[in-house]
Amino acid sequence: LEIELKVDFERQLFSGRCKLLVEKLNSKVSHVLLDVLELNIHSITDADGEPVKWELITPEGARANFGKALLVTLPRGKGPFQVNVTYETTEKSTAIQWLTKEQTTGKRQPLCFTQSQAICGRSLLPCQDTPSVKAPFSIQVTVPQPLMAVASGEPSGEPTEADGLRTFTYAQEVPVMSYLIAVVVGEFESREIGRRSRCYAEPEVVEAARKEFTDIVDEFLDTAQKIVGGAKYEWGSYNVAVLPSSFAYGGMENPNCTFMSASLIPGDRSLTPTLAHEIVHSWIGNLVTNAYWKDFWLNEGFTRYIERRILGNINGAAFRGLLLMVGYNDLVKTVDMLNKQGSPGLTRLEPDIDDIDPDDAFSRVPYEKGSLFLLYLEQVVGGEEQMTKYLGSYVERFRGRSIQTSDMKAHFLEFFKGVEKVKEIDWEHWLHGEGLPDFDLTAHVDKTLLEESRSAADRWLTELPEDLAITSMKAQQVMLVLDHLINALADGKELSHNKLAAMNRLYNLSGTRNVEIGFRWCLLGCRSKWTGCLEATEQFLAKHGRGVYVKPLYIALKAFDAARAKAVFLNNRNFYMSVISRQISSILGE
Template identity: 40%
Template sequence: MDPNSFSEPDLCICKHLHFNIEVLFEKKVLHGSLRLQAVNKSSNNNRLILDTNKLKILSVSDAKTGHHMQWEVQPMNSKSPFGSALVITLPSSSSRDGEAVDLEVLYETSPEASAVQWLAAEQTVGKTHPYLFTQCQAIHARSMFPCQDTPSVKTTYSAEVIVPGELTALMSAIPTGNHVVSGNDKSSRKVFTFEQKVPIPSYLVALAVGALESRQIGARSSVWSEKEVVDSAAYEFAHTEDMLNVAEGICGPYVWEKYDLLVLPPSFPYGGMENPCLTFVTPTVLAGDRSLVNVVAHELSHSWTGNLVTNHTWEHFWLNEGFTVFVERKIMGRMFDEKMRHFHCIGGWKALVNSVNDFKDAIHLTSLVPNLEGIDPDDAFSSVPYEKGSALLFYLECLVGDHDQFELYLRSYIETFKYKTVTTDQWKHHFLTYFHKQAEQGVFSEVDWDGWLFGHGLPPCKPAYNTAGVDACTDLCQKWIAASDEQLDSFSPEDIKDFNSHHLIEFLSLLLLEKPPVDIAKVKTMQCAYNLHSYKNAEIRFRWLRLCVKAGWEDVFSMAVTFVSEQGRMKFVRPLYRDLYAHEKSRALALSTFHSLKPLYHHITANMLEKDLDLRQ
């Protein structure tokens, strides 16, 4: 089963959850009850096991009779990321095979719950009201509520959430209403209700509470954020409905009813999170020119690959992310052109190379299907499942030789496994069954399946991407690498006059692959020629700062510190901290910066940075 969960869903499995919780900002806890409806799958089983992490369990009772039930939270290993098992003894009447179990757990989260980030008013854009948001992927849901915290279990859910009267609550579900109530202290409270009718795994349960406003951007979509950001976000994501229509043309009907976006505060650790009905997005994609909307294409694609069809355990994470990157780039190819699709694939390959290099001391985690026994899935997180998985699908599409036929296969895969979870073996069996004629003809005889799925490092081969879109970037990169000191004055703004932001990102990405790093004289000349300090696009800024830090340009160290203090997106802050830490001249700066900013970062970000900076005990 799942090596990252204590639960035993093969014996007793949850089917529906109902939350009745209050958000207590002053205590930094969620307090209330969770009603679980489950099915006992074995007549020999008399228990339900739930994952927890630092939860305060107050009581467990039969939801129908109110009778107290026996329960025990097993001792927690302080060094384990997996928390503790909550073992509930089922009444004898529930011990029959297929018998329904209906129970209620009264509980409270810890102020240190890893799934919940509490922001003081001064940490928000508006500076007036507090804010909270949750991030449950991969195994953090157990710190927010007792659950079978494994992607192999999907449940529907409903919720009643009580928040301060001036705030708004949103969840990864359809809002069904809200009303005002009075608290014991006469203060105003508001109750928001939600319903998610499509079964989802625990890591997709999400909650955000803050001073939020919305703007409608399409027939099925609105964008939410603080009022200071919401209009710029509405502009940035104006084409979401078009993207949704294109995605349906590739993957089939959208089953989630709404596709809203929530632009979170800067401490959000990811580019986006595919919470159903409400994608969470980092503000670092608000470039002002809609150049980074591929993040939305990615999260939207998860509506089919990840949310509708879900990896059975985190060891098969590539089935979520590799498929989603593949579909994301299909969408970009449809909305722009096939050259754009290849352009992003080439950039993705560079990200894969960087990830493989970063994992040189844990090379086993570069397998597409790694063994995660005893390993926190966060520690295995990298571009590998995204880019190696997408590259495998691109490679197979090329072998099939017919893009339209491969998209029909994609629809078949989604239709076959929708509302279910899937393993790599099941995927492979379905793929070879669907393309059985090609398999019989030997079309896939050259595929090194074990090398792709279980091999370490880069894949057995690189797909044949069309490089036409990146040739100008490659030529300019090579010109810089080959230039002698005497030739540096030959560079000028004319070199990049035809480059858009994607070209600049590609150009800088190519330079970052150079070993040894590009030297300081060239980096300083590059600034004089292109004024790269002036760019606000986060993807450009990130790569440019890395290039400068790697070159040892001390004047730029403070700019790197400013960047990691403005936002907490792991894609950006982790490599920059590693670069600063790698230099003797900036190592102390990296450590002091982290210690000062740690309280502002999300728990996941801070935890991973401690690993990067050798601060873990």
């Protein structure tokens, strides 16, 4: 797959061509079927430049929303055949996010970036847009000077310049899925952050990013590799590009170029677990891949489990226990939200999402329920060391492939066939049960760092503890205090507005630089229907576009003050990525 694109900021589109090289496995095959969404196709030709026959087919029913099928006729014989598509994207392309220069930190140059996971790759280029197909690719991106393009591969030579334009070329030699084809274009500088790593960011942000990530990137890479049983790092470099905080995710594991939201650089390294997470995807997700989006937990649950193993390895078991508890509370909040939304089916680890856009099914369930399942399996098989051996075998067996939940299960049972306790695993309960699994996390984790948060929350529920300082706590402990209070509200307990005002006075929670704390604080305030939180909530929603924050916050704000929720959304709808805007729109009934 060879892609050549020119970025047009004025018209907000990419134009160019992509060249697919296809070979028939069965010579009776007469067509190749590609996915497209909102692309203007100008022509399709063969290797000699001769036009080939093609047509667009709209699928029936709900799937019509997922785009069209591009059916290209292939000649007789086995091939390989070239399919050259000349096309441009449109303003409706869901994969591309455009920021005006005013929306950037430096406010000098516009910026754009792509996000193809889950099924937006088809609005960037015609492709087999499924995680079950992998191919190597190269991408050439032409941008106006002085902008830089960074893409999900290794650079092929130096950029070239002509007529006020610069052209960057990248190659990804490891076969990957369409959702890992990514590019970001902006006024970027880069700094070295590790042995094989650089970070790319706007000049205003690049030093903060360097300080946040330097050295720990190597520590995380080394520790991750140990925990996956020493499996080779396949990708050459590991770089990080810092995206504006409107990014719909915390990070995206684009190979050679993790995209990381600027929201996750608070300046104290308290949110670096996301860096560990994206690094783990170098093996889980990017090498061993979910075959379908129903199997998404194989990407995210495994990754989250290993991410916390890394942090436990570096910072101790008590810290791992803390992260596990924060994650468990995220799962509790998510299950509650999905149930209230009337989507209990999405609380399954392997959900039935055949006719659902995977972006609409996206939640923390595959992450947190998935990693909880692996923690449970760790108890069953006898500990971390056994799991590391298993993970090594898992990566070795499935590297380069796309697999289903049933493949994981079969391999697990084979690997641990001598372990009697494995027979006790209730796979049906874990994989297809709804809601919270039957597993007492607290019985299995180091609770040292948990008690302090629990007792702080209890004190706030029963008194107004002017003497209680939480500033010396770790950020995750503060998150946990707020989680306990949020859960207490859900259980019908009350927290007076007087107490909330006192908390803010004592801890300056409305002014926190930590996005995870800020999110919980605004959620707690809105759910308590406390007007004192409205200004901070509005600022939060204008500054951060990550789905796992803004969706629950809009739901809470709507329940508190529906008119205000709508007004805030109308002010910010162009700031959010289109997948998020669409979902908030439907939450607010716009």
